[in-house]
Amino acid sequence: MKHILIKSIVIIFTVSAIVSCADSDFLQESNPNVLGVDTYWRDLSDTQTGLNATYKTLHNPAVLNVIAEILRSDMGYPGYGRPVPQNTEDFYLHLYNASTSEILEKWQTNYQGIFRANQVIQALENLEGTVDETEWTSQMAQARFFRGLFHYYLYTTYNSGSIIIRKEVPEVQDSEVPTEEFYLPLSPAEDVIKFVREDLEYAYQNLYKKGEYPSGDASRVTSGAAATILGTSYLQELDYEKAMPYFDDVINNHGYELEYDLDKMFTTAGEFNKESIFEINFTSDFIEIDLNRWNGDTGTNWLNQQTSNTRGAVGPAWIAYAYKSEPMDPLDLRNYYQDANNDDALTLRDVPLRASSMIALVDDNQTTYYLTGTASEYPRFHGLAWGYAWWKKYTNDDIVAAENQLPSGAATLSSKNVTLNRLPEVMLMQAECKIKTGDVDEALNLINDIRKRWGLVLLGLSGSDVAHTYDEEVYNEESLMQHLMRVEKPLEMSVEGHLIRFLDFQRWKKSDNYGFKERLEELANEEYYGVNFTYVNSEGATKIRNNFPSIEGEKPSGSFTTVDYEYDIPFLNYTESVHGTYPIPFDEVNANPNIN
Secondary structure, eight states: OOOOOOSOOOGGGOOOTTTSSOOHHHHTSOOTTOOOTTTTOOSHHHHHHHHHHHHHGGGSGGGTOHHHHHHHTTSOBOSSOSSSOSSOOHHHHTOOOTTOHHHHHHHHHHHHHHHHHHHHHHHHHHHTTSSOHHHHHHHHHHHHHHHHHHHHHHHHHBGGGOOOOOOSOOOOBTTBOOHHHHSOOOOOHHHHHHHHHHHHHHHHHHSOOTTOOTTOOTTSOOHHHHHHHHHHHHHHTTOHHHHHHHHHHHHHHSOOOOOOOGGGSSSGGGTTOTTEEEEEOOOGGGOOTTSOTTTTTTSOBSHHHHTTSSSSOBBOHHHHHHHHHSOBOTTOGGGEEEEGGGTTEEEEOSSOHHHHHHEEOTTOTTSEETTTEEGGGOSOOBTTTTBSBEEOSSOOTTTOSSGGGSTTSSTTOBOOOEEEEEHHHHHHHHHHHHHHTTOHHHHHHHHHHHHHHTTBOBSSOOTTOOSSOBOOOOOOHHHHHHHIIIIIHHHHHTTOTTTHHHHHHHHHHHHHSOOHHHHHHHHHHOOEEEEEEEEEOTTSOEEEEEEEEEEESSOOSSOOEEEOOTTHHHHHHOOHHHHSSBOOOHHHHHHOTTOO
16 A cells, blocks of 8 residues: 555645736736635644645656657657658647647646645744744644755746746735736856756755654655755766765765666556655545546546556667667576476576666566566567557556556556666766766776676676676776666666656766757667567467567567667757747746836
């Protein structure tokens, strides 16, 4: 059973138009749903309800725009149709602009979260000194975490960081709305990040650590989550010296560990596992099927549907080949299975453990997929239709035979948590800092700790370690950074978190001249090959999967289909100055006279 944070939300927290993209006629009317400080915010129970509403903002998919961002990056192909997708997807083709609905909705939703956090902060300030100090501090730290987080999400997404800072709730008096409190100008990016860090520093110093909340509620934000975002903010500026202490603290002092029970990786059973730092908590106990399922009001998400169906984001050819091609450590017994079709002989797995946990490939005949068979038996691998890989991080393949068999009875109502930050991300960011500050050995240790968990060949020289296999390469700062950028970070953190992949390229363009345009050019020039696939099923029968469902990197001698088209148009369309960050939405520009 999940820990339940959000049990009831009152109507006063649901007003979003008041904080952004406001219609001027609406703003001239008093809002009957807004209760004043003197009539509602009377004690810590009231502020806790407001805090619960702030957490609930995370249920709205627009906070992250996960599917749009998968397609916008190099991690997604838009569903059915090859070589021409059946659906036109603006984010995949880089045709989005200031009028695109997802760009407006993310802006509005994050400011809605800021509005809710500000309500709680203001109420707590009025209660200071009259209530339990420990609980007051905990609630204030959570509220300031979210105000900082939502500003940070906007800062990293829009207008090169120049956004509106909202530090307080606009006052409504006598049915008149003071325009200047609603129509704030854009702040310089340096002022925004300063404000973000002030909030997150307060949260870092005052939040509980993992597992220390008196209530035992694992879904509440922690000081480790605040440290992760703070460290990330400095890394993004290439300020490695300031980033490293935060990452070091998260790695060593907050109780996080790499999860070695792979049944708890990206499964329902693995929610809030040992390495989880920050998750969006959904629960099947409080699904409200009569509410709008498209904006998170039901308490569920739709990511399962969008990563398992005809329209959405499926794994592109390059990621399928990269996952299946990682070298497995022959000394790790987890990389072997007993082959029932060969006298139970120990046989090397078809694909590595990291691949099996994160993505479904037709080659993976050792991993059950949607309960009724192995991934090799799953029908939706097809080199001329769906393609070569299905993301598993958001689906329910571990608990149902099909998404429409969920307890809610609807494929759109998934109560699987969404992981925003976990320990390996912090370790890889710390490894990047170590590389850039000359400590290649420590960077190798951090990367190898992650690879060891997956049973992969380790990097570097074996030395006296006879228990693991190494690639026996001598790494320097440049070669290890290339590996981190091209292998370790994309394969470990694929399709997770808030803009992880896209922000990596923003940073690497500055540090290594390896930006997203360069990446798209690489992909536009690469060729992969879809081939037919033969496997032996559980009854010992040899089966052939036609229509080229398996991907290869070298041109085969037999029948194949060439995959050289996935990123041709995205490469031609993408312009860093236009697409590197979202523009301010037209609705905000048109409504706000202080933006020009």
